[in-house]
Amino acid sequence: MATKEYDVLIVGSGHSGGMAANVLTKKGINCLMLNAGPEADYAHDRTAKATHELPFRGFDKPGRLPHVFQANEANAEQWVDEKEVPYTHDPAKPYNWVRVRLLGGRSLFWSRQSFRLSDFEFKAADLEGTGENWPISLADLDPYYSQVEAIFRVTGRKEGWPQFPDGNFVENTGGFGGRGGTSSQTMKLFTELANQRGIGVSVMRSSLGVNGLASSINLLLPDALDTGKLDIVSNAIVREISVDKKTGLVNGTHFVDRHSMREMHVKAKVVVLAAGTLESTRLLLNSGLANSSGVLGHYLHDQIYGVNVVASVPEARDGKAAPGLMGGSAFMPRFRNLKKGEKRDFIKGYCMMVNSGGGASPNHFPLYGEELQKQLDRYAGSCVSGSIYGERPARFENHVRINKDVVDAWGIPVLHVDVKDGDNEHNMAKDAANTLEEIFTAAKWDMVSKTDKFYPPGYSIHEVGTARMGDDPKKNVLNKWNQTHDIKNLLVVDGAAFVTCGWQNPTMTIVALSMRASEHLAEEMKKGNV
Numbered sequence: 001m002a003t004k005e006y007d008v009l010i011v012g013s014g015h016s017g018g019m020a021a022n023v024l025t026k027k028g029i030n031c032l033m034l035n036a037g038p039e040a041d042y043a044h045d046r047t048a049k050a051t052h053e054l055p056f057r058g059f060d061k062p063g064r065l066p067h068v069f070q071a072n073e074a075n076a077e078q079w080v081d082e083k084e085v086p087y088t089h090d091p092a093k094p095y096n097w098v099r100v101r102l103l104g105g106r107s108l109f110w111s112r113q114s115f116r117l118s119d120f121e122f123k124a125a126d127l128e129g130t131g132e133n134w135p136i137s138l139a140d141l142d143p144y145y146s147q148v149e150a151i152f153r154v155t156g157r158k159e160g161w162p163q164f165p166d167g168n169f170v171e172n173t174g175g176f177g178g179r180g181g182t183s184s185q186t187m188k189l190f191t192e193l194a195n196q197r198g199i200g201v202s203v204m205r206s207s208l209g210v211n212g213l214a215s216s217i218n219l220l221l222p223d224a225l226d227t228g229k230l231d232i233v234s235n236a237i238v239r240e241i242s243v244d245k246k247t248g249l250v251n252g253t254h255f256v257d258r259h260s261m262r263e264m265h266v267k268a269k270v271v272v273l274a275a276g277t278l279e280s281t282r283l284l285l286n287s288g289l290a291n292s293s294g295v296l297g298h299y300l301h302d303q304i305y306g307v308n309v310v311a312s313v314p315e316a317r318d319g320k321a322a323p324g325l326m327g328g329s330a331f332m333p334r335f336r337n338l339k340k341g342e343k344r345d346f347i348k349g350y351c352m353m354v355n356s357g358g359g360a361s362p363n364h365f366p367l368y369g370e371e372l373q374k375q376l377d378r379y380a381g382s383c384v385s386g387s388i389y390g391e392r393p394a395r396f397e398n399h400v401r402i403n404k405d406v407v408d409a410w411g412i413p414v415l416h417v418d419v420k421d422g423d424n425e426h427n428m429a430k431d432a433a434n435t436l437e438e439i440f441t442a443a444k445w446d447m448v449s450k451t452d453k454f455y456p457p458g459y460s461i462h463e464v465g466t467a468r469m470g471d472d473p474k475k476n477v478l479n480k481w482n483q484t485h486d487i488k489n490l491l492v493v494d495g496a497a498f499v500t501c502g503w504q505n506p507t508m509t510i511v512a513l514s515m516r517a518s519e520h521l522a523e524e525m526k527k528g529n530v
């Protein structure tokens with residue numbers, strides 16, 4: 001491998017890198033994939049142990065994963081150890097960066113909620129009079145979304161709503177992704193009251209995948225490997241992209257072996273970054289490349305996760321719910337700011353999720369011991385609860401930069417993340433909490449709790465932006481084909497390309513963009529343009 005020159009070197013093996021390998025190898029292009037971590041050891045990692053047998057009783061060794069709220073001792077090995085690969089932030093500006101370096105990346109663990117963006121996101125600046133439009137529209141991405149939805153077996157209910165574009169759905173015969181529905185009496189009443197307020201009620205859209213997995217390792221990489229055109233090297237941490245000084249084009253990458261710490265270089269005609277938004281941007285910043293615009297690292301954004309409103313249905317308390325009263329769930333895609341000139345104290349929008357049939361939490365009652373248990377028993381199964389995902393606007397000041405004073409376990413400078421929420425996020429969350437309370441109260445359910453608080457930036461695990469795409473090289477890092485404006489044979493095919501993220505989970509868009517970019521790259525390579 002050391003002397004071989006590959007056509008395309010792909011950094012990262014998750015959804016975005018997997019799709020790039022899938023498309024390029026099928027077109028006869030020789031690819032090398034470098035991945036920072038090992039392959040998952042399924043036999044070892046899936047061994048079940050009782051919590052009392054774990055050294056830290058389920059809480060994990062302190063200091064390894066302080067920002068990964070999703071981590072516990074049972075799943076600790078799957079995440080990137082923050083002592084090995086730290087990042088820094090001002091304590092007053094918390095940021096949760098949740099990473100996976102196993103082969104397959106986060107595609108091994110994602111929750112599979114699968115949405116398209118709409119032109120309310122692609123062309124947001126036209127509607128809002130602020131920010132930037134994407135250089136592409138839904139029509140441009142539609143054929144790629146359709147193919148990706150077929151591969152991932154996305155299920156959903158078609159609604160015909162412009163802010164919630166329908167997809168190429170497969171029928172859900174009851175597997176993962178079914179997630180109840182709106183047929184219980186409580187959900188029917190909720191639907192009626194929401195509709196009266198102009199809020200459309202649908203159901204969740206999810207990737208069913210195959211055999212319980214919707215990852216690059218089962219849906220994308222096997223076909224690529226079957227072509228004989230893909231080599232994968234695990235435990236290869238790319239530290240810098242190399243440049244041919246004569247042409248100004250990239251010609252490979254320097255990487256370090258995770259175990260031996262040995263430094264190596266590999267040659268390639270094209271480098272495709274798919275290291276998962278912030279790692280791709282870190283690599284570009286550490287390489288000093290693709291930043292003639294000065295916007296590399298900027299416009300980091302994601303979704304606010306939070307707001308929690310809980311009500312109890314009186315007829316369902318004390319275990320008295322009649323059959324069909326409780327249960328199911330409802331999904332409300334964005335319903336705010338869909339019309340130009342809608343007067344609100346926030347721009348953009350949020351989606352709401354409502355579930356029926358849960359119980360109350362101990363923190364809902366100022367009680368303890370036997371009294372608390374009695375209340376919990378009374379409320380068990382009687383609650384309806386709602387929460388949201390809301391769009392954080394992409395702002396220039398929310399950015400990452402290299403912290404030259406801190407390096408990771410392989411001596412590579414780490415990222416400093418500088419992100420803070422603004423009034424828009426807080427006003428949006430207040431609107432959501434009030435809306436849920438208004439509907440729950442109109443349903444004559446008793447309010448149990450209401451909070452408009454939400455988690456810090458990054459918690460959603462949907463970080464996007466920092467190398468956004470756009471036609472103007474002075475304001476954007478990538479062109480509309482995910483090539484860097486500065487260097488045509490250097491591409492970024494992950495979430496770094498996003499201009500706006502919407503309320504939607506990003507993965508379908510990431511994979512569709514990677515497919516589109518890779519097809520275009522293959523054509524350009526065939527024509528000799530790249």
Ligand SMILES: Cc1cc2nc3c(=O)[nH]c(=O)nc-3n(C[C@H](O)[C@H](O)[C@H](O)COP(=O)(O)OP(=O)(O)OC[C@H]3O[C@@H](n4cnc5c(N)ncnc54)[C@H](O)[C@@H]3O)c2cc1C
Nearest residue numbers: 012014015016036101105106111112113238275276505507
């Ligand atoms: C628990 C969880 C739930 C989620 N739920 C959803 C959901 O419901 N819907 C949704 O749309 N999204 C969800 N996501 C987010 C989704 O997983 C990501 O958007 C998506 O997987 C990103 O894919 P990626 O290929 O861009 O990055 P990643 O999956 O992060 O892959 C990046 C790869 O790059 C490699 N890498 C990084 N740095 C280097 C380097 N220097 N050298 C070599 N290799 C490197 C890593 O090893 C990794 O394999 C969830 C994520 C998690 C963790």
